[in-house]
Amino acid sequence: MNNVISEILQRRRIKRVDVDEKVRGMPIYAADLEFPGLLHGATVRSTRPHARVVSLDLSEALELEGVVAILTASDVQGRNRVPELLEDMPFLAEGVVRYVGEPIAIVVARDRATARRAVELVKVEYEDLPAVFDPLESVEEGAPQVAVEGEDPLRNVFATVRVCGGDVEEGKRASERVVEGEFRIPSQEHLYLEPITVIAVPSGRGVEVLGPFQAPHQDYVQRMVAAATGLPLSRVRVKVTTIGGSFGGKEDVPGVPAAHAAVAALRLGRPVMISYDREEDFISTSKRHEAVVRMELGADGEGKITFMRAKIWLDSGAYATLSPAVLWLAAVMACVPYRIPNVEIEGYAVATNKVPRGAFRGFGNPQVSIPRELLLDELAEVLGMGPEEIRLKNLVSPGDRLCFGQEVGVWGGAKAVLEALLRSERVRNLLAFGRVEQDGKILGVGLSTVAIPIGLGATGRPLERAGAVVELKRDGSLSLRIGSTEMGTGAHTAMVAIASEILGVPPERIEVAQVDTSAVPDSGPTVASRSAAFQGRAVALACERLARRLKELASRLLGAEEVRFEDSMVVSERGYMTIRELAERAYEEGVKVWEEAHVFSPPGLEWDFGSGRGVPYPFYSHAAQLTLVALDPETGEVEVIEVHGAYDVGPVLFPEGAESQVQGGTVMGIGYALMEELVQEDGRILNPNFTDYLIPTAMDVPRRMEITFVEDYPSGLGPPGAKGLGELPFVASSASVACAVARALGKKVRKLPLTPENIWKIKKNF
Numbered sequence: 001m002n003n004v005i006s007e008i009l010q011r012r013r014i015k016r017v018d019v020d021e022k023v024r025g026m027p028i029y030a031a032d033l034e035f036p037g038l039l040h041g042a043t044v045r046s047t048r049p050h051a052r053v054v055s056l057d058l059s060e061a062l063e064l065e066g067v068v069a070i071l072t073a074s075d076v077q078g079r080n081r082v083p084e085l086l087e088d089m090p091f092l093a094e095g096v097v098r099y100v101g102e103p104i105a106i107v108v109a110r111d112r113a114t115a116r117r118a119v120e121l122v123k124v125e126y127e128d129l130p131a132v133f134d135p136l137e138s139v140e141e142g143a144p145q146v147a148v149e150g151e152d153p154l155r156n157v158f159a160t161v162r163v164c165g166g167d168v169e170e171g172k173r174a175s176e177r178v179v180e181g182e183f184r185i186p187s188q189e190h191l192y193l194e195p196i197t198v199i200a201v202p203s204g205r206g207v208e209v210l211g212p213f214q215a216p217h218q219d220y221v222q223r224m225v226a227a228a229t230g231l232p233l234s235r236v237r238v239k240v241t242t243i244g245g246s247f248g249g250k251e252d253v254p255g256v257p258a259a260h261a262a263v264a265a266l267r268l269g270r271p272v273m274i275s276y277d278r279e280e281d282f283i284s285t286s287k288r289h290e291a292v293v294r295m296e297l298g299a300d301g302e303g304k305i306t307f308m309r310a311k312i313w314l315d316s317g318a319y320a321t322l323s324p325a326v327l328w329l330a331a332v333m334a335c336v337p338y339r340i341p342n343v344e345i346e347g348y349a350v351a352t353n354k355v356p357r358g359a360f361r362g363f364g365n366p367q368v369s370i371p372r373e374l375l376l377d378e379l380a381e382v383l384g385m386g387p388e389e390i391r392l393k394n395l396v397s398p399g400d401r402l403c404f405g406q407e408v409g410v411w412g413g414a415k416a417v418l419e420a421l422l423r424s425e426r427v428r429n430l431l432a433f434g435r436v437e438q439d440g441k442i443l444g445v446g447l448s449t450v451a452i453p454i455g456l457g458a459t460g461r462p463l464e465r466a467g468a469v470v471e472l473k474r475d476g477s478l479s480l481r482i483g484s485t486e487m488g489t490g491a492h493t494a495m496v497a498i499a500s501e502i503l504g505v506p507p508e509r510i511e512v513a514q515v516d517t518s519a520v521p522d523s524g525p526t527v528a529s530r531s532a533a534f535q536g537r538a539v540a541l542a543c544e545r546l547a548r549r550l551k552e553l554a555s556r557l558l559g560a561e562e563v564r565f566e567d568s569m570v571v572s573e574r575g576y577m578t579i580r581e582l583a584e585r586a587y588e589e590g591v592k593v594w595e596e597a598h599v600f601s602p603p604g605l606e607w608d609f610g611s612g613r614g615v616p617y618p619f620y621s622h623a624a625q626l627t628l629v630a631l632d633p634e635t636g637e638v639e640v641i642e643v644h645g646a647y648d649v650g651p652v653l654f655p656e657g658a659e660s661q662v663q664g665g666t667v668m669g670i671g672y673a674l675m676e677e678l679v680q681e682d683g684r685i686l687n688p689n690f691t692d693y694l695i696p697t698a699m700d701v702p703r704r705m706e707i708t709f710v711e712d713y714p715s716g717l718g719p720p721g722a723k724g725l726g727e728l729p730f731v732a733s734s735a736s737v738a739c740a741v742a743r744a745l746g747k748k749v750r751k752l753p754l755t756p757e758n759i760w761k762i763k764k765n766f
Contacts, residue, residue: 014500014507014654017493018486027242030197030211035271038199039068041264042115043257043274044105044122045284046097049353049683050131050144053095053104057123061107064121066114071106071264078230082256082321083223086158088149089319089356091228091259096129098146098318099355100683101284106260108272132156133683135292135315135350146318147351156351158316159324161331163345164612165403171307171342175298179378183295183371184751187315187678188288188360191695194244196254196285197275200225200261206235207262212243213515214250214485215525219463222517224255225262236262240515246487247668248359251527252322253285282688286358287678289326290315291367295334297375303383303390307342308403310334312368316349317356323349326357328459330364332616334372335403337414337451338394343403345612353683359527361668362727365452366734370673373448373735374742374749387447387739388431391418391624395449398713404613411619411723413648413713418449418624420646420710427626427644435743441630443641444744448735449624453617454715454724455530457605464530464601467521468538470499470546471594474587476568476580477509483523484535485515489726490657491531495539497653498720502543503550504565504579521598529621529724532653533715534599540719541597553591554582602717619715621723622648625666625732627702631744636756636763638741640670643702645732648710650723655709662707662729669733671696673741677753 021027058070073080073092082089093104105122109115130144137143138156150158172178198211207229213221216238225236238258243250257274264272276284296309312330316323331347380390395415400408408414421427430445437443456464469481480499486492492512500507513520523535547565554563560572568579586593607614625645629638643666652658675694679686687693714721742749747762754762 014493014497016490016657017496017507017512029194029244030199030241031275033199033210033241035199035201037270039108039110039268039270039272040112040115041261041272041274042107042112042119043103043260044107044119046093046100046102046104048097048126048128049100050129050146051097051126052129053093053097054125054127056105060123061118061121064114064118066110067107067118068110069108069264069268071108071267072104075267076228076263077266078228081227083227084252084321085324086149086320089321091256099353101355102318103260106264108264108268112275131353131683133352133354135313135352138350138352139348146353150320150351158320158349158351159327161328161347161609162612163331163334163343163404165405166342168307168309168342168344172298174300175306176301177379177382178296178298179375179382180296181371181375181748181750183293185291185293185367185370186752187290187357188672188676189282189678189693190247190249190360191693192245192247192249195276195278195281196250196257197273198254198258198261199271199273200258200265201271202265202269203237206231206237207266208237208239209258209262210239210241211254211258212246212250213238213240213254214243214246214487215252215527216240216485216515216517217483217522217524220252220525221255221258224259228259229262229266238517240485243485243487247361248363248527249285251359251525253358278690279688283685284355286321286356288360289323289357289364289367293368293371295371295375297379299379299383299390303380303385303393305338305340305394308335308340308345310345312345312347314347314349314364314367315352315354315357317352317354319356320349321356321358323357325459326364329453330368332404333365333451333453334368336620337396337449337622339396339400340403354680361730363528365727365731366672369450369731370735370738370752373739377739377742378748386431388418388422391447391449404616406615409619410716411713413710414449414451414622416713417622417646417648417710420708421624421626421644424644424706430626430628435746442633442744444629444631444740446627446629446736446738446740446743448732448739450731450735451620451622452529452724452727452731453620454528454533455618456528457617458607458614461601461605463524464534466523466534466538466599467596468535468542469521469594469596470539470542472546472550472583472586474583476505476578476583477511478503478505479511479513480539481513481520482535482539483515483521484531485526487526489661490654491535493657494532494536494653498536498539499543502540502547504568506568521596529726529728532722532724533717536653536720536722537718538597538599541599542595544719545597546595549592550582550586553586557585618717619723621725621728623728623732625736627733627736627740629737629740629744631741636759638674638754640700640702640737642704643733644706645729646708646710647725647728648713649725649728650714651711651721652709653720653722658709658725659707661725663705665729666705666733667696667701669730670700670737672734673737673752674754677755
């Protein structure tokens with residue numbers, strides 16, 4: 001295929017590889033599994049946001065019939081520190097608890113109900129310590145000490161970051177107009193349908209762990225289990241069960257209960273399952289970071305942006321987890337995808353006495369994109385320009401430079417997506433009226449142009465890898481082993497599409513092995529919208545290497561100089577044969593019928609934390625999205641009527657999967673902007689259930705959604721040239737919805753979510 005994915009592949013309507021099983025209820029989730037002698041674990045959790053544990057009385061719980069053991073920090077065989085960025089969080093609390101829900105002990109019993117009853121019988125005596133719940137208060141002098149480790153733990157700062165370019169003061173002096181504001185961007189619950197369930201099974205000299213792991217390999221779950229048990233990585237086997245949703249919530253988080261289960265299983269010599277119910281999952285697992293963002297933006301009289309100044313405070317919760325990485329991405333993406341010559345951005349990851357925050361679809365990007373897009377609309381208004389006009393003047397194209405110095409390469413489709421969107425007559429008409437009253441409602445239009453970085457970037461280079469092994473079976477079917485997990489995005493279907501196109505094997509005869517760290521290549525974490533680009537490239541390279549060898553054999557057998565694979569056939573001008581016949585001959589003649597390929601971080605990535613400049617990511621995907629909302633001025637209720645979007649993601653490998661990602665991400669963005677609100681009081685989540693935490697339903701899906709893919713700006717990484725999509729529509733949607741509501745209100749929006757109550761406060765200038 002000459003290292004490109006053909007138009008046939010891009011347009012093929014391939015069937016999802018897992019659709020039949022999922023529609024018929026066949027996938028085996030972790031909670032469905034059974035093992036002989038299976039025990040059940042339940043977690044004793046802190047009921048205080050910050051306290052010293054004075055005593056822990058286990059006696060009554062141990063007397064309950066069916067209780068086998070209760071494990072505390074002293075039972076952790078390895079090091080009682082979760083091996084993440086700062087290694088500040090214990091697997092089980094030692095002496096002090098720092099958030100409501102922090103694990104203190106693990107009760108193991110013969111059944112789940114008994115384990116949960118025993119948890120209620122454990123008596124914990126606390127000595128309360130001062131607590132802090134707001135990131136700005138947390139960094140004030142004299143604030144309660146929360147952070148254990150960090151760049152400045154005495155000020156509760158886990159990490160800081162700077163992004164710089166040009167001279168901000170000079171840019172401000174050159175500005176015709178300047179807009180600014182302080183924004184409060186909320187937290188968010190992942191609310192995947194499948195709560196976390198993990199199982200640990202003693203196995204030989206090691207342990208086998210099963211669960212819905214987004215990142216099973218040695219940098220996450222495998223490493224965490226090894227750290228807690230004291231085992232070498234080679235004795236920790238991780239198997240991924242069917243994942244019932246993730247959105248980032250099953251990246252690092254399941255590694256902790258997996259470690260709990262593994263410690264218990266090795267101690268007791270029996271399999272142990274730990275399964276959270278919805279409320280426990282709610283109060284104890286990571287969330288999106290709340291953010292306070294102060295941003296200032298200026299432009300000259302022609303509408304060209306002259307400068308950006310921003311300060312970002314991310315509420316990280318009690319422990320750092322992935323916060324330094326989220327902060328870095330947020331600071332870097334504050335100015336992307338625009339040409340902004342003068343930039344000064346400071347970011348702080350701040351400790352508070354809340355459940356730790358972590359990875360969530362967008363990974364810090366929406367927290368800066370929403371304020372930027374709102375201010376850009378305000379800047380356009382004071383300059384007498386349309387929202388599309390100011391964006392067209394400032395979006396980057398290939399050959400431009402981003403604010404931190406990176407040159408925009410062939411992947412630079414930022415301006416192209418807005419131009420593609422504006423080719424729609426409906427979009428142009430909506431932008432023309434912007435805001436209008438109709439049938440007692442106020443209609444408002446919002447536009448956003450955003451970008452997402454693809455891959456783990458300069459700071460995540462050691463994790464940036466992908467591997468693939470492809471093997472042709474004797475009957476002409478194909479086995480594909482990859483390390484990326486399938487979370488419902490259709491990533492495995494895209495990999496099948498690549499293999500099918502290169503080797504001519506029908507998709508229904510290609511089997512993707514479930515991820516098992518003992519049998520598949522380490523492909524790093526399945527995060528950062530990187531599967532299509534990195535895993536897809538590895539699959540393409542492995543298939544192309546195998547195809548070359550098989551074509552040599554086929555050419556000799558058919559007496560033809562050139563052959564091609566097509567729909568289970570090997571075709572040439574001299575004749576043809578089936579793939580199965582070719583496979584048989586390969587086995588008979590001892591021709592190697594398998595190949596592998598590995599992909600690593602591309603060269604040229606670097607970041608100077610001192611200067612705040614560099615090349616943070618290899619390439620970016622872009623989107624332009626327009627949203628039409630209807631606001632009821634009496635009740636404050638908002639309905640999203642229409643969404644029109646254009647998405648630059650490189651070659652689309654699985655069109656139906658890509659469309660569903662846009663639809664799902666758009667609706668999730670609507671929820672984040674309008675209704676999803678974690679109600680918290682003194683570190684406690686007061687609405688930990690589907691009843692009180694509101695998310696969009698089928699009734700909230702826009703009546704009209706028009707989706708356009710722009711495929712002319714490939715990654716430049718090699719085959720298959722795809723970039724990434726998963727996070728893009730969420731970032732675009734949340735920003736465009738916020739802009740649309742601001743337009744309908746005719747007021748400045750500074751706080752999300754835009755619930756009826758918050759809209760009433762905006763109208764009353766609260």
